[in-house]
Amino acid sequence: MTESNVPVIATGISASLLATIIAASHYVGFDSISDVFFEGTTLILLGYMFLTLKTHLIPYSKIMIGAYLLLFNKFYDLLTEVPFIENYSDKYEVIDTLLDDGTLLVAFFLIAVGVTAIVKSIIREGMKDDLTRLYNRKKFPEIKLPSFDLIYFDLNGLKQVNDIKGHAVGDLMIIRFAQALKEHCLREEMAFRVGGDEFIVTVEPERAITYINSVHASLLNESISFSYGIEKATKENFDEALIRSDKAMYTMKKAQKKSTSSAQILYR
Incomplete structure (x- = not known):
C-alpha cells in the first residue's frame, strides 16, 4: 500500500x-439520524483532507495542532450523538x-494564524529573485528610503560567458555579482535583480560612487565587470x-565597447 492510497483507503x-x-x-437510539450522517460525513471529509495534506503541513506546527483539534472536535460532536454519552456530557x-x-475556537485560531504566516511567506518569496535571492520588481513599492541614489547596473560580457563556458558558469557570475551588491548595502539600502544581467540598487543620497567603488573593489580579482548609470x-x-539611469548605463556600456574596440585596433 503506497502512502498516496492511505487517504482513499481510510476514507472508504x-x-x-x-x-x-x-x-x-x-x-443505538440516536435522536437524529441526519445529525449523525452530517457529523460523520464532515469528520470523514476532514480526515481525508488531513491525510492528503499531512506531509505538506508537517513544517507548520500551528496548522498541524489546529487540524488535530478540529478532527477531535468533529469526533466529539459525533460521539455525543450517542444518547447515553450525550446524557453524561450534559x-x-x-x-x-x-x-x-x-x-x-482554538483549532480555527491556530489554523488562521498558520495560514496567515504561510500567505505572508509566499508574498515575501514572490518578491525575491529565485537565482540570486535579491528583490525583484514586485518589491519596488516597498523601497525604504524616501529619497536615494538610483544605480542601474549591467554585467559586461555575460552573453559571451554563456556562449563559451555555458549558462551554469554565467549563473555563478550573476550570483557572485548579486552577493557583492547585497554585501555593500547599508541597513535601508536595497538591491534588486530586474533582468538577466541587470540590477538596480537604491542607496542613500550622495553615496552612489562610494558604493560602486566598494563593489568594484570586492570584485577586483574576479573576471566580473559592469556598467552603470x-x-x-x-x-x-x-x-x-x-x-534615465537605464539610458545612462547603456551610454557607459557603449563607450566601454568603443574603447575596447579602439584598443584592439591599436594593438593590431
Missing part, C-alpha cells in the same frame, strides 16, 4: 463504518463546552529616474 473504511452505525441506529456542562466550542530619485519620480 470510515464511510463503511458510518454506514454500519447508521444501519444500527435502531439499536451533566458536566463546562467540560462539554470546553471540549466542543473551546477546541473548535546613476540618477537621484524619490519614490514619487522612481519610474522616470529608472528610465
Whole structure:
C-alpha cells in the first residue's frame, strides 16, 4: 500500500463504518439520524483532507495542532450523538463546552494564524529573485528610503560567458555579482535583480560612487565587470529616474565597447 492510497483507503473504511452505525441506529437510539450522517460525513471529509495534506503541513506546527483539534472536535460532536454519552456530557456542562466550542475556537485560531504566516511567506518569496535571492520588481513599492541614489547596473560580457563556458558558469557570475551588491548595502539600502544581467540598487543620497567603488573593489580579482548609470530619485519620480539611469548605463556600456574596440585596433 503506497502512502498516496492511505487517504482513499481510510476514507472508504470510515464511510463503511458510518454506514454500519447508521444501519444500527435502531439499536443505538440516536435522536437524529441526519445529525449523525452530517457529523460523520464532515469528520470523514476532514480526515481525508488531513491525510492528503499531512506531509505538506508537517513544517507548520500551528496548522498541524489546529487540524488535530478540529478532527477531535468533529469526533466529539459525533460521539455525543450517542444518547447515553450525550446524557453524561450534559451533566458536566463546562467540560462539554470546553471540549466542543473551546477546541473548535482554538483549532480555527491556530489554523488562521498558520495560514496567515504561510500567505505572508509566499508574498515575501514572490518578491525575491529565485537565482540570486535579491528583490525583484514586485518589491519596488516597498523601497525604504524616501529619497536615494538610483544605480542601474549591467554585467559586461555575460552573453559571451554563456556562449563559451555555458549558462551554469554565467549563473555563478550573476550570483557572485548579486552577493557583492547585497554585501555593500547599508541597513535601508536595497538591491534588486530586474533582468538577466541587470540590477538596480537604491542607496542613500550622495553615496552612489562610494558604493560602486566598494563593489568594484570586492570584485577586483574576479573576471566580473559592469556598467552603470546613476540618477537621484524619490519614490514619487522612481519610474522616470529608472528610465534615465537605464539610458545612462547603456551610454557607459557603449563607450566601454568603443574603447575596447579602439584598443584592439591599436594593438593590431
